[in-house]
Amino acid sequence: QKEVEQDPGPLSVPEGAIVSLNCTYSNSAFQYFMWYRQYSRKGPELLMYTYSSGNKEDGRFTAQVDKSSKYISLFIRDSQPSDSATYLCAMSPGSNYKLTFGKGTLLTVNP
């Protein structure tokens, strides 16, 4: 079993839809859970992170962590064409450990 599993998609939705992106993991030591966004021909950039369990909201984006199920999610409300990108989940056991990335989900939001 891979440490982090992420459905690669691709996922195509109409503008305004609610998008749900998910990752599962096997390492119970993970404490930091991140979502990176990568536009085409660019490097990834940190979108949101959560420490331990719970939810975190930032504008149209909500990150959820369920440590009991080893499952994390990113929700995008009122999706926009500018949200079209690859979304990578990443995790680590602590603040100064290497990150373990999912393979990324390619999202396209159609106008």
Next chain:
Amino acid sequence: DVKVTQSSRYLVKRTGEKVFLECVQDMDHENMFWYRQDPGLGLRLIYFSYDVKMKEKGDIPEGYSVSREKKERFSLILESASTNQTSMYLCASSRPDRGHEQYFGPGTRLTVT
């Protein structure tokens, strides 16, 4: 504005050549990383460094080496390039107290023919 720069966006090299990929960050970050990104395989860590002159192997170090002589600069070296090293190479940096927040460069698309 924080910045990680990589020496080339596109590079074409021949099999057997020695290849240098350079990465420079202007954020005074202690940590620096080299990844490769391939379709279907995602981001894989090649090498990382927590300080000048220090280096640690990542998940796929075979065929690569690194050099970190100055805090701001981290170089990836392919001693003898092979076609299976054709890939997108991404450099990143972070602060040790915010290791979850990595800043990435734009990437170098390397083609080995």
